[in-house]
Amino acid sequence: xxxxxxxxxxFDGEHNLIxxxxxxxxxxxxxxxxxxxxxxxxLTGLLKNTEISFKMMDEALKKEAEKNIIT
Numbered sequence: 001x002x003x004x005x006x007x008x009x010x011f012d013g014e015h016n017l018i019x020x021x022x023x024x025x026x027x028x029x030x031x032x033x034x035x036x037x038x039x040x041x042x043l044t045g046l047l048k049n050t051e052i053s054f055k056m057m058d059e060a061l062k063k064e065a066e067k068n069i070i071t
Contacts, residue, residue, distance in 0.1 A: 004039075004043075008016070008044055009033070009037050009038065010037050010038060010039055011037040011039040011040065011043065012035065012036050013033060013034070013035050014034045014035075014036075015031075015032070015033050015034075016031070016032040016033075017029075017030075017031070018030040018031075018032070025069075027038070028035060029058070029061065029062075031054055031057075033050065033051070033054065035047060039068050
C-alpha cells in the first residue's frame with residue numbers, strides 16, 4: 001500500500017504486510033514501512049510513535065494467533 005499526501009515527494013509512505021508460509025503450521029509475518037519525502041526529517045518523532053504502534057500491533061497479532069493454535 002502506498003500513501004501520498006497529495007503532493008508527491010512531500011511525505012510518502014509505503015506499507016507492506018507480508019505472510020510467508022514456513023510449514024503447515026507456521027507463517028512468518030513481516031510488516032515494513034518506508035517513508036520518503038522532504039518532511040520525513042521534520043516528522044521523526046511522529047514516525048517513532050508510528051513504529052512503536054506497529055510493534056504493539058505485531059505483538060497483539062502474535063498473541064491472538066498463538067492462542068488459536070491447534071496441535
